[in-house]
Amino acid sequence: MTEPLPPFPVPGEHDPSQDPDGLLDLFPASGVTGITGITGITGEQPRLRADAARNRTRLLEVAARLAEECGAAKLTMEGVASAAQVGKGTVFRRFGDRTGLLLALLDHHERELQAAFLSGPPPLGPDAPPADRLRAFGTAVLRHEHAHRDLYLAAARAAARADAVRRHASPPTLLRLSHLGMLLRRAGVRGDVELLAQTLLGSLDITLVDHLVTRRGMTLERLEAGWNDLVGRVAGPQG
Template identity: 45%
Template sequence: MDLHVVGEEPPERGDAARNRQRVLVAANELLHSCGAEALTMDALAERAGVGKGTIFRRFGSRAGLMRALVNESEIDLQRRIVFGPPPLGPGTDPISRLAAFGPAVLETLELHGAVILAGQTKPGARYEHPAYQFQLTHVLMLLRQARAAGDHRLLAESLLATIDVPLVRFQRNQLGMSLDRLGAHWEWLVRATVQSPS
């Protein structure tokens, strides 16, 4: 996936940007209501009020559309982390920010986990992907700010492993665990791992 991180989005013409946004909003609505399997180009064109040709010209294929949805979702998450209100964004203590981070990622995985998982064809490639690197950098920064004991890099990777796509999808689909349960466990794990400085 060609993720454009916050502040690096490529410029678009006004009408192209509007059409792109209409398609992405409609696609997200269909994903929420019907799931990824029911997201057809015909249904999307009707929902967005554009021709199928417009969708194909902008995204190339259904796979290209799905990649764009994941990128849009990741960019939105990054914006909320960097510029949004606390506790996910700046303005509170690092432990509270770290506790809020897991549930925010879980929300993204709930909507786009199937697409993200399908794109993970090369073992280990996801750990070099800009989205993962952003998340790793963010968690590392918060662990350092919280003065966590131990190896910060290994701690960050261990925490991120608990919200990795294959595991979360198995927990949700095969074990029937709720998002609330997974989010509460993330917060418990963060607070058990990172103690407030005395």
């Protein structure tokens, strides 16, 4: 599943049709996306041996099926391993840890969202004024993560237990941060844009959103309105 790779631009040569905002230049060729299975932005990994590649896709298929059937929260490494008829060690070798597996499962969805705000139609994509894109970005993220909340939630929880790096500095997060920062700057916002981006992105945090929706009974519409209001206050009047 989710293996076919839509060609992503290689940093260095700038393809305006795919990356009109020049955002991808922020990501050095190797680093950032090196986490197992996340090749959504730049290059590939070193190339797997045939059996390894075969196992990898089989593991992803099995994992996706199990997640579908029992919920991502109940996905266990051992369960995936035995269902795929491989040893537990193989799963860990391939994905590093449970977080890595979940992130790999999210890879496909993540690319969809990325494509939408990197090169999709307005108001999310490049052909719209930054303030509009800012608003659209929030609602897009809210809806996207809500649509796939099982996986996103499981991944967030798994990442939280370990180092915060996986949670606050995963490639998708970094890309979103850069994107937000770019939009804020273009919208004429002055001040500590980097920090502002962090704050804004924090308000879209899946665990928070889920809590507000599930436990506090807030509707997605209310959260979207809240985002628009927030953007208005932050990027609105004075800049």
